[in-house]
Amino acid sequence: MGMRKVIATTSVALTAALVLAGCAADMESTNVEETQASAPTSETLNDSVDDQEAENLEITTPDGVVEGTDAYLLWEALMGSDGEYAALASYQAVLDEYGQVEPYATIMAAEARHADALIRQLDRLGIDAPENPYLGLIAAPADLETAAEAWAEGEILNVELYDQLIADAESEQVIKVFNNLRSASLDSHLPAFELAAENGGVLTEEQMRN
Numbered sequence: 668m669g670m671r672k673v674i675a676t677t678s679v680a681l682t683a684a685l686v687l688a689g690c691a692a693d694m695e696s697t698n699v700e701e702t703q704a705s706a707p708t709s710e711t712l713n714d715s716v717d718d719q720e721a722e723n724l725e726i727t728t729p730d731g732v733v734e735g736t737d738a739y740l741l742w743e744a745l746m747g748s749d750g751e752y753a754a755l756a757s758y759q760a761v762l763d764e765y766g767q768v769e770p771y772a773t774i775m776a777a778e779a780r781h782a783d784a785l786i787r788q789l790d791r792l793g794i795d796a797p798e799n800p801y802l803g804l805i806a807a808p809a810d811l812e813t814a815a816e817a818w819a820e821g822e823i824l825n826v827e828l829y830d831q832l833i834a835d836a837e838s839e840q841v842i843k844v845f846n847n848l849r850s851a852s853l854d855s856h857l858p859a860f861e862l863a864a865e866n867g868g869v870l871t872e873e874q875m876r877n
Contacts, residue, residue, distance in 0.1 A: 729794055737841045738792045740832060744785055745796060749828065751782040756801035761814055764807035769870040770859035771814070777855070781848060788844065811868025819860035822852045 726746050732738050744750045758775035761768070786796045808814040829849035836842045863870050 726800065732794065735835070737837050738789070738794060740836060740841065741785055741788050741792070741844075742794065744832075745782060745789065746800075749825070751778055751785055752799040753801045753805070754778050755782060755799060756803070756805045757818075759802060760805050760807040761811070765811060768811065769872065769875050770856075770863055771811075773875060774856055774859065777851065781851070784844065788841070812864060813868070815860045815863035815868045819857060819864055822857035822860060825852050826857075 726748075728734075728739065728742055732742055745752055747753070755775060755778050758771050758778060761771045762775065765771075782799075789796050808817065826849055829845050829852065832845040833842055833849070836845055859870065859875070862874065866874070
């Protein structure tokens with residue numbers, strides 16, 4: 668099978684940020700085996716990244732990766748617009764703009780471990796993962812409260828994606844990956860963003876420990 672072009676689209680979290688911010692111009696998961704689905708939306712990355720960069724951004728699946736297989740799901744989980752690389756770039760944008768604020772710093776570290784877990788799984792299947800193509804393209808939201816509200820909503824929607832992934836996956840190992848990330852999203856990231864949204868968009872170190 669030849670290279671299949673996948674037009675990168677705005678992730679659930681970034682789309683939510685656009686809605687909450689009300690202006691596209693300002694727009695812009697522990698060491699466990701975890702992953703996430705990519706579900707294209709009706710909007711393109713042109714809403715969240717530099718227009719020219721967005722036009723040139725193409726995400727492709729490698730030769731031999733057949734749609735619907737576990738390898739395909741893992742690739743989409745890492746490289747897709749709802750995947751780990753896009754999430755990492757989103758959190759990095761916040762840290763670059765506002766400093767090492769919580770819960771973004773802690774959750775970004777978790778997302779980096781999730782991406783590493785996906786890369787290990789892809790390596791196991793003989794698939795080389797590239798560097799993160801989203802870094803530097805996604806802009807930080809206008810304020811931290813907007814970011815927290817948007818990503819809380821994104822975590823709710825992502826849990827639904829994990830449910831579908833579990834139903835579609837074949838191997839027990841990949842199903843475990845999906846279950847792990849579903850748990851991280853539902854039990855860790857979502858509560859942190861919800862609490863941050865109630866506290867002006869940030870959490871204290873004490874709140875992160877509790």
